[in-house]
Amino acid sequence: MTFRTLDDVDVKGKRVLLRVDLNVPLKGEEVQDATRIARVVPTIKELVSRGATVIVLSHLGRPKGTVVPDMSLRVVTEPLSRALGMPVAFVETDWDNGKATRAVAAAKPGDVLLLENTRFHKGEEANQPSFVKRLLDLGDIYVNDAFSAAHRAHASTEGIAHFLPAVAGRAMEAEVGALTAALENPKRPLVAVVGGAKISTKFEVVGHLTSRVDTLIIGGGMANTFLYAQGKPVGRSLCEHDVVNEVREIIKQAGHHGCEILLPVDAVVAEDFKPHAHHRTVDISDVNAKERILDIGPKTLELVKACFDKAKTLVWNGPFGVFELEPFDRGTVAAAQYAAKLSREGKLLSVAGGGDTVSALNHAGVADDFTYVSTAGGAFLEWLEGKELPGVAVLQKSPSA
Template identity: 35%
Template sequence: MWKSFSKLPMTNLLKNIKLLSQNKIENKRVLLRVDFNVPLTDDLQITDDVRIVKSIQTMQLLLKNNNKIILVSHLGRPQGRDEKLSLKPVADYLKKTFTQNSITLVTDFLTQSQTPNDITLLENIRYYEGEDKNDDAFAKQLASIADVYINDAFGVSHRNAASIVGITKFLPSYCGLLLEKEITAVTKIMDNPKRPLVAIIGGAKISTKIVLLEKLLDIVDYLLLGGGIANTFLQNQQPEITQKILNLAKEKNVLLLLPIDKVGIEDKILDIGPKTEKLFSETIKKANTIIWNGPVGLIEDKRFTKGTQSIFTAITQNDHAFSLVGGGDTLASVSGNKDIDKITHVSTGGGAMLELIEKGTLPGIEALKQKK
């Protein structure tokens, strides 16, 4: 008998928010907040374009309705104007994608006059101090170059930033197509998941995921732990935390599974072993709902990627489950795999996805709600 789950539903999360999918915006200057925080090589080539690809549908709809798009994104965490974190590679990518449209990269929107191109990409918004400070004066300056604001940047909607939160005070604001999909996917899992529900959580640090683990124990039937998080349990590194989680799992009737064998160097556990691969895969096979965040091995080293690939394979071979996968490292570990389309929803936000699960909302979502 699987656990029942009752709480305030997240279904109302989109209530009082204007959705682009339900409102026709035409002949406007649209400030579109996107998450084009893509990985780059040393010679500034994009290695994974999934975050750009996911927002193209919103852009195409706006162009179809004769709007001028002003794209706003960040890239990395620049200290001042770091040329290595310029959005120029993204502008070059967009020119190859939108071949029928005029596209311009604006180096400094505060000093440069705006020409009405089909698509204008503002330079890295984190070049400006007012962005991370959520400065009202800066948000007002940003708003002054547009008629309408749309948030399509789920990956940063957990940030209290000027281009996510502050700007909604100054422009009519809408939820983009991608943001709506992301919210809907998490809502489906949190409100009424088909059981059994299996969560696989990996990654380096348990300290960043304590609240998440506690929240997941309220809703999951199986919790599979790998990576550095599992090492914390297996090596008894933080007993006050690990014992609390183990006790809570028992109390909530959740089967918490840790690796039963390992691959590593000396005493370092760097991947799950073949017995654990089998145990985890058999558990995933039973699932009707799956959440996966974080690799279960040190994926930066190809010798320790086999466990993570086995998790991916098990999820994609389960053709009856609703699967939600997110997190930058997780996406990097499976990027380019031909079976990625077999995952129901690949989230563009790791931290945002986890915070939405933990807290039930995000600053960027709340900012879009129409004030009464």
């Protein structure tokens, strides 16, 4: 995929509208995870060093076009300023009072302004031309550094890119580059891990991957439905009994494409769904009616490791078990640590993404060892589904700078 980047524009003396994703988890007014803030620091610093006035746009939460004080981006101002090592001016606006226009007019090259939550205006999510025009009046160049919001055709993620010179920021450039290397032009064998609770939420992901990858490893609650479809006992495990036909079709489709599907051959099971519940390890055919499958067993882990050993590229979305409850995190942690080891040794290009996946890799202490870890949720999944992302596609069609 080819698209324009910061290397293609002269930003000196220009007002740069920078769309980022500062939709960070909060506890009260405290940021619980600053990963998304850290990801945009290189782009902002580069723009400032090159003489731009940087006008930061983002959303926070889902205020649905109204001003919700608890979803104000004001709380992100200090963490962003601290990460940058320079002052950031917050502009409080309801987008109809002219404050944004006046603040931008008064700003100088090297200044960084953080404007209020774009979703406080109903025109943002509706991509209304009137709101697009309001944003256009604030800038000369548009930079999108918010891959995690690129699956939405909103005013600040897609609309304004049709009218201003539009390029990808460094985080967007890195993210799209990593995903392209993993799925569009990968070194093979290509292996994908797809886990999570329900297969019904990932039919499109799994369906698309069967035509792309050499081996598809199914984990988590999703694996239980696959096992059930093959006539295996799953006891009281999370299982979607009503989608068995669809799962069998996926298995058939994988065979048609020459894609191997790897399922658990043993499991850690317990009757109680709680931390440190009494548990045992059994072959997958020996799960009794009262038990729940909560993690993969050692035989399955060895199969996963052997698969990683053969792979050149790994795409990972979703855990192998209930990693939030000890000791049912062991399979996910061990597999993640092994993939990280291969990545550090230069034997494996590993790309992971999705909220639970990032949490699991952080829990395993290896998020920094994967080749690339995406902070995107929905955008990452839609990429895995093979869909075009509006916020990325428009960067290929933008006016020349």
